[in-house]
Amino acid sequence: MGAYLARRVLVLVPLLFGVTAITFALLVLAPGNPVDFLISPEERGFTDVSVLRHQLGLDRPLPVQYVSMMAELTTGRLRSFSDRRPTIQLVGEALPTTLILTATSLAATVALAIPIAVVSAVRPYSGIDHAATLFSLLGISLPTFWLALGLIYIFTERLGVLPASGLRPVGSAGYAPAVIWPYLIMPTVVQALSILPVLVRYARSSLLDAFGQDYVRVARSKGLGERAVLVRHVGRNSLIPVLTVVALLLPFLLSGSVVVETIFALPGLGRLAVGAALARDYPTVLTTTTVAGVLVVLSNLGADLGYFYLDPRVRDG
Amino acid sequence: MASQLAGPAAERGRGAVPRTRRRGARHRFVRNPRAIAGAAIMAAFVVVAIAAPTLAPFQPDAPHLRAILHPPAWPYLLGTDNLGRDILSRVLVASRVSLAIGVLSMLVSIVLGILVGACAGFSAGAVDAVLMRVTDVVLAVPVFFLAVAFLALFGPSVPGLIWIIGLTAWPPTARLVRAEFLSLRGRDFVTAARATGASGGRIVVRHLLPNVVAVIVISATLRVGLAILTEAGLSFLGLGVQPPQPSWGNIIADGREYLATAWWVSLFPGLCVFLAVMGFNLVGDGLRDAFDPRLQV
Numbered sequence: 363m364g365a366y367l368a369r370r371v372l373v374l375v376p377l378l379f380g381v382t383a384i385t386f387a388l389l390v391l392a393p394g395n396p397v398d399f400l401i402s403p404e405e406r407g408f409t410d411v412s413v414l415r416h417q418l419g420l421d422r423p424l425p426v427q428y429v430s431m432m433a434e435l436t437t438g439r440l441r442s443f444s445d446r447r448p449t450i451q452l453v454g455e456a457l458p459t460t461l462i463l464t465a466t467s468l469a470a471t472v473a474l475a476i477p478i479a480v481v482s483a484v485r486p487y488s489g490i491d492h493a494a495t496l497f498s499l500l501g502i503s504l505p506t507f508w509l510a511l512g513l514i515y516i517f518t519e520r521l522g523v524l525p526a527s528g529l530r531p532v533g534s535a536g537y538a539p540a541v542i543w544p545y546l547i548m549p550t551v552v553q554a555l556s557i558l559p560v561l562v563r564y565a566r567s568s569l570l571d572a573f574g575q576d577y578v579r580v581a582r583s584k585g586l587g588e589r590a591v592l593v594r595h596v597g598r599n600s601l602i603p604v605l606t607v608v609a610l611l612l613p614f615l616l617s618g619s620v621v622v623e624t625i626f627a628l629p630g631l632g633r634l635a636v637g638a639a640l641a642r643d644y645p646t647v648l649t650t651t652t653v654a655g656v657l658v659v660l661s662n663l664g665a666d667l668g669y670f671y672l673d674p675r676v677r678d679g
Numbered sequence: 680m681a682s683q684l685a686g687p688a689a690e691r692g693r694g695a696v697p698r699t700r701r702r703g704a705r706h707r708f709v710r711n712p713r714a715i716a717g718a719a720i721m722a723a724f725v726v727v728a729i730a731a732p733t734l735a736p737f738q739p740d741a742p743h744l745r746a747i748l749h750p751p752a753w754p755y756l757l758g759t760d761n762l763g764r765d766i767l768s769r770v771l772v773a774s775r776v777s778l779a780i781g782v783l784s785m786l787v788s789i790v791l792g793i794l795v796g797a798c799a800g801f802s803a804g805a806v807d808a809v810l811m812r813v814t815d816v817v818l819a820v821p822v823f824f825l826a827v828a829f830l831a832l833f834g835p836s837v838p839g840l841i842w843i844i845g846l847t848a849w850p851p852t853a854r855l856v857r858a859e860f861l862s863l864r865g866r867d868f869v870t871a872a873r874a875t876g877a878s879g880g881r882i883v884v885r886h887l888l889p890n891v892v893a894v895i896v897i898s899a900t901l902r903v904g905l906a907i908l909t910e911a912g913l914s915f916l917g918l919g920v921q922p923p924q925p926s927w928g929n930i931i932a933d934g935r936e937y938l939a940t941a942w943w944v945s946l947f948p949g950l951c952v953f954l955a956v957m958g959f960n961l962v963g964d965g966l967r968d969a970f971d972p973r974l975q976v
Contacts, residue, residue: 380816385828392832399832499964503957505908507915508931508949511938519939616821621912625935635824636916639831647831654824662819 370666381655399644402443440645449649459630467553479565498559527627572600609665707969714965720958728774735768748941758943769925781907787845792852800860830918893970904959
């Protein structure tokens with residue numbers, strides 16, 4: 363067990379380095395002086411730019427610069443231009459919203475995708491299967507932000523049944539499910555629909571694959587009912603790989619959260635990034651991008667752990 | 680998944696898909712109603728984009744002050760926005776920048792994907808391992824966060840959009856090309872080419888690449904659709920194509936505040952994005968089904 367986990371963690375180290383180095387590369391390659399991107403003019407005061415460059419380590423070799431930027435970022439020395447607080451603190455406040463939305467979206471997607479995939483895989487190339495394929499195609503072609511506006515038009519403007527902005531009523535605080543659930547319905551639907559087609563397609567082919575295996579023929583030939591074959595043999599074997607796809611879909615969900623949080627005015631990481639970008643608040647933008655990349659790496663680790671617990675071949679092998 | 684593509688021609692050592700197979704693929708594509716529908720949509724958008732200035736009934740940025748937020752009715756067939764600009768004209772003209780960004784960023788990502796995939800798949804070993812780690816990294820970064828950071832630091836511009844969309848979209852193509860190359864590189868026709876003294880570059884260009892044309896074409900078609908979606912999203916957020924230049928994404932954003940009273944401002948450009956992306960996706964799917972439904976593109 364230790365060896366497996368150690369190996370997985372080791373594989374993630376270059377990935378972690380890579381995703382953080384991309385943000386750093388943007389900073390280095392962007393036209394202009396990196397100091398302008400990191401220290402706000404107000405905070406700079408009358409300090410000479412060259413002094414600041416030295417303080418930030420920007421006059422040293424690139425590897426040192428990278429390390430010092432990550433240090434500035436994680437220790438909170440990097441401050442937001444617009445509200446002067448450490449960027450890592452702003453990100454910390456935005457994170458729960460994004461994580462909650464991601465969790466509800468993933469749950470909704472899996473809850474919808476598995477039944478659809480099972481129905482299509484049990485009768486491949488039937489009417490239902492073709493309908494599911496067509497629906498998938500429509501789904502991946504639909505601009506999520508446009509769908510979101512459509513939902514707002516129907517459920518907020520016309521029917522007035524769902525709130526269109528924010529995470530909770532004005533004046534309240536916290537993340538109590540009883541308070542925030544109406545605010546999460548539309549964002550969750552939009553996010554879930556954006557990745558549903560991919561998951562359905564993958565789960566369907568994974569199920570079809572399993573249906574063709576010898577153990578299925580054995581199970582059927584010993585007289586097991588189709589339901590038992592599906593639940594006990596096909597389902598358990600084919601849904602483990604689906605976990606990998608869920609982990610691979612996380613970057614898409616986070617990408618989607620940028621748009622969805624902006625439309626529904628949810629105070630999450632994506633909205634923070636867009637607001638900061640429009641306000642030219644560079645330190646905040648750089649921090650959100652780095653944290654979003656780190657989240658993906660951590661979720662990959664999560665998927666590995668899931669594999670470990672679900673698949674006896676990995677667990678005991 | 681690769682072996683079916685190589686076909687008998689590969690065994691003969693020419694490394695090209697035989698004519699009969701191609702004709703078969705064309706036949707299957709033409710007989711597929713969804714693929715034909717997709718091709719028709721795609722062609723319609725290309726024609727509209729080229730002819731946009733002629734087709735547009737008004738100047739896209741001309742304000743018609745007596746017809747502010749005019750509902751769809753003659754002479755404003757798709758209505759007007761909050762500045763009294765004709766939505767039809769704006770949507771028509773916007774198709775140019777959206778398609779251009781879609782196609783050009785596709786070229787960036789396809790060329791990069793082929794380069795990385797071919798290098799990794801042909802050399803295998805350490806080069807392959809390093810390139811695939813890089814691919815994993817790019818695949819792990821949420822595109823919108825990276826694009827937002829890029830456009831904030833470099834300033835939003837059309838070339839910037841093309842680059843950032845292209846530079847983030849290549850990993851799937853690279854993976855596909857690599858997988859095909861890995862399965863082809865041990866085949867007899869490659870060994871034969873090597874035995875006749877062909878250089879590595881010649882083997883890649885003359886013998887391996889012709890076998891992955893189908894995968895590349897399918898991937899390229901799907902990339903255009905995805906790029907159009909990404910561009911529309913970024914323009915909607917205000918980080919893509921900048922006003923006054925109309926793009927589908929920023930027209931949708933214009934209509935956002937007037938959703939309750941003037942739904943037409945956001946509806947029609949969104950419909951364009953949806954149809955255009957669907958056209959490319961239908962053609963991509965149709966090509967896959969025509970060449971080989973088992974391809975995991």
